[in-house]
Amino acid sequence: MSTSHIRIEGLRKTFPAPRGGVAVTVFDQVWFGIEKGEFVCLIGHSGCGKTTLLNILAGLDESSGGGIVVNGKEITGPSLDRAVIFQHHALLPWLTVMGNVAFAVRSRHSGWDNAKVRAHCQKYIDLVHLTGSEMKKPSQLSGGMKQRVGIARALAIEPDILLMDEPFSALDALTRGSLQDELVSICAATQQTSFMITHDIDEAILLADKIVLMSNGPEARVCEIVENTLPKGRTRKDMHRHPHYYPMRNHLLEFLVNRANSFKTELSDPGYDPMHPPVTRPGVGQPAARPIDAPGDPLPEAKTAGR
């Protein structure tokens, strides 16, 4: 049996059909684990059930079969141990930046006095670079700043796991890039266990230790778990130079363009076991690609990212 910190075990979700039609099983037999301190991304086409899975993990929805075990206990509802950052910031419009973060902190630490709450909130407001904007209301903030408040609010309750549903998809490319950089440094500093849905392959390669690939619905499954073979400490500016970048990128793209849809044929392969989806490490053991900044250099060896 898996000993992962978070275990998704045989999860199934069926939605009843409206007005007596045929019920739809969005996904079934979904199994994977998330280790403590790990950053896991979930990739799959629209409608395969990513948000539904995240909602079940958050305790905001119920599964129709299977379960999720966190720290050895099956989850049965929402908990402050699992904070969610949504695609749209979901801030309370009548409260300031400080007020929004403090609202969450007070729900976690009802016994703390105002000074302690403020000091704690300030630490996370500073962490997301909103120092000086504490007294602004959401209507006075840009989209990126609002999303930063959402991140500060989620981190300030010091959750066991941070759940993110395409948190940067509504932002322009520049803002998205700078928030991705901030998330990289925050997660590196705090070792925050994180689970994120994204449609952005480069975002997944930058952030994730492990990328879970889901086939198209209905009855979506986990096709594969892709281990990120780029070294930790990678940045948006340099990751494309690493010899494993294009093998990783091409593998994920090939999945989205072809395999996500045709996976039902792979399902019948006797070697496929939904309890133990195949684990791949793109680039490892393959001839190395030439890094693009060193046209004259000899090709580097494809290194095994020794785990």
Ligand SMILES: Nc1ncnc2c1ncn2[C@@H]1O[C@H](COP(=O)(O)OP(=O)(O)OP(=O)(O)O)[C@@H](O)[C@H]1O
């Ligand atoms: N409350 C509901 N009742 C009935 N069907 C639902 C409900 N919520 C979601 N669905 C259906 O479940 C399927 C999966 O929805 P979900 O939002 O989880 O997909 P997704 O992979 O997150 O999609 P996207 O990438 O577009 O956000 C969809 O077909 C959707 O219509």
